[in-house]
Amino acid sequence: MDHESVKVVIARRELQTPEIVVLELAPADGAKLPPFEAGAHIDVQVSDDIVRQYSLSNAFEDGGVYRLGILNDPNSRGGSRTIHAQFAEGDEISISLPRNHFPLDMSAAHTILFGGGIGITPMIAMAYALKKAGKSFELHYCCRSSANAAFVDELASQFGDRLSLHFDDGADEQKLAPAAMLQSPREGLHVYVCGPTGFMDWIIDTAKQAGLPSAQIHFEYFSAEVDTSGAAFEVFAAASGVTVQVPEGVSIANALKAAGVKVDVSCEEGVCGTCICDVLEGTPDHRDHFLNDEEKECGDQMAVCCSRAKSARLVLDI
Numbered sequence: 001m002d003h004e005s006v007k008v009v010i011a012r013r014e015l016q017t018p019e020i021v022v023l024e025l026a027p028a029d030g031a032k033l034p035p036f037e038a039g040a041h042i043d044v045q046v047s048d049d050i051v052r053q054y055s056l057s058n059a060f061e062d063g064g065v066y067r068l069g070i071l072n073d074p075n076s077r078g079g080s081r082t083i084h085a086q087f088a089e090g091d092e093i094s095i096s097l098p099r100n101h102f103p104l105d106m107s108a109a110h111t112i113l114f115g116g117g118i119g120i121t122p123m124i125a126m127a128y129a130l131k132k133a134g135k136s137f138e139l140h141y142c143c144r145s146s147a148n149a150a151f152v153d154e155l156a157s158q159f160g161d162r163l164s165l166h167f168d169d170g171a172d173e174q175k176l177a178p179a180a181m182l183q184s185p186r187e188g189l190h191v192y193v194c195g196p197t198g199f200m201d202w203i204i205d206t207a208k209q210a211g212l213p214s215a216q217i218h219f220e221y222f223s224a225e226v227d228t229s230g231a232a233f234e235v236f237a238a239a240s241g242v243t244v245q246v247p248e249g250v251s252i253a254n255a256l257k258a259a260g261v262k263v264d265v266s267c268e269e270g271v272c273g274t275c276i277c278d279v280l281e282g283t284p285d286h287r288d289h290f291l292n293d294e295e296k297e298c299g300d301q302m303a304v305c306c307s308r309a310k311s312a313r314l315v316l317d318i
Ligand code: FES
Pocket: 264, 265, 266, 267, 268, 269, 270, 271, 272, 273, 274, 275, 276, 288, 290, 303, 304, 305, 306
């Protein structure tokens, strides 16, 4: 794990649906866990060579636990499958301290939270934070069916009519219609979305088309296809003094690692932000889902696990 790690115990494990396990993590040594803000995630050391990020889904109270909801993803590269199969109550595991790349803007006049499938997890922490602060918000939870939905009783009791459930197999009138919801967005509206890539793209595109500024559209992808196609280019790692060629099909991170340059990576899919580094020269070809439009436009940083180059050469501060 590239970040400071702490030992925790799985204090509670509950299978909320056949595919979603909820884990509550308590400190292993009896000390208190540090607090976190809504939107934060932790790295979980799943095995010697697998680290995965999961959003924290509870309202943290002093002396409390960290709660995760983990989908047994059929496309898992080993992380969620291993957790479902092997992580048991009482086990001690290593996690990172919480980091927040998906913070809430508490100055919003109104906030709409969209959670698709397991993407509901950061939205739950956000809804608790907004409720506690007395803010105006609504929470939309979209699932294939009620049998696939976790946390429903808790959400209904905590958030009442601010919660809307949308099931793909349900009646037409309960289906999510973001274009209608977001048309003529009111002043000070902020939108947050997390879920499968297609769901997120749908909400983000709809919000943009409705005229919502991208600074008011917040998102966190948790997996993505990596496209490493395109012409070869050169990278000079300025801090290391190493030059590498990056051929088609190879990431900058892997080309640098093969040349002995230490590169911190985690998701390797352009969604977590661990590998973001400063660009000193050249033009990145951004392929990540972490930086926002303005940051990509600026071009002074890039995700080296997936992004490539539009220029023949990049100089990176690494
Ligand atoms: S390692 Fe996660 S964005 Fe690059």
